[in-house]
Amino acid sequence: MNYFDLHCDTLLKMYNNNLAFYDEKLSVNSRFSTDFENWYQCFAVFIDDKTAEPFLLYKKLHNLYKNELKSKFLQNPTPVLTIENGKVIEDNIGRLELLKNDGVFSFGLTWNNENLIAGGVDSTAPLKPFGKEVIRELNNLKIATDLSHLNKESFYKAVELADYPIVSHICINNVFVHKRNIDINAAKLVAEKGGIIGICFYPQFLGNNDTFEDIYKHIYFCLEKGLKNNISIGSDFDGCNTDINIGNIGKLYSFLQKKNIDKITLDNIFYKNAFNYFYSLTN
16 A cells, blocks of 8 residues: 655654664654555654754754655655744744755644744734744745644634645544644635645544544544545654554554445545645645
């Protein structure tokens, strides 16, 4: 099978624990490369809201990505660089062009708290004037604007301005209510712009359980609402506590087949929707 995952925190886990990509302590690692015919894996540069020197941390994580992933695993997985928390650029919008040159595919505006760009789910801050400039520049550079972690007010303003919106790792409030989840109306706004939504495997977002059945409920609800071309996977592996790991992806695919989701739709969810979007921005 083919697989495209919009989000994992493996890069930071490697950095913090001095782990090689083959280490079994990682949920995403090279041991599973033979499980997929084509495997694109987004590796997030995660910047905590409390990080004192975010751009310095970015450079360290980018070096790790370049030297330990990009140079060694150009296929299975094909690594894709993303940003989680726009704090990384501080107040310097010119850094976005540098990120583009480094191959960044998507740029998450916030983490959970407020930054110079917008408000995360633990704040009431709106999308700020600097944030509007950032989104315009992301549009210009053809970097996807990742709306994960935004509070509702910032989300709706940002999706209106973004030409290339995604929500890389999220679940659906209509299925299970959580402050990090979005409702189907918000998901449809992303879909109307051709964007993609990655269903996350974090148990607290799914429904406080850690099962394939919970993942199915979120995916099936989106399919019922007409989002078959916009739903993808955004696992959050190595960033959340879950018993699911990259080795379970084939089992999840088979489980969903038994739930009578047809193969064409499953292939879109697990690979084609995200790949087509990635390809449209990077080629």
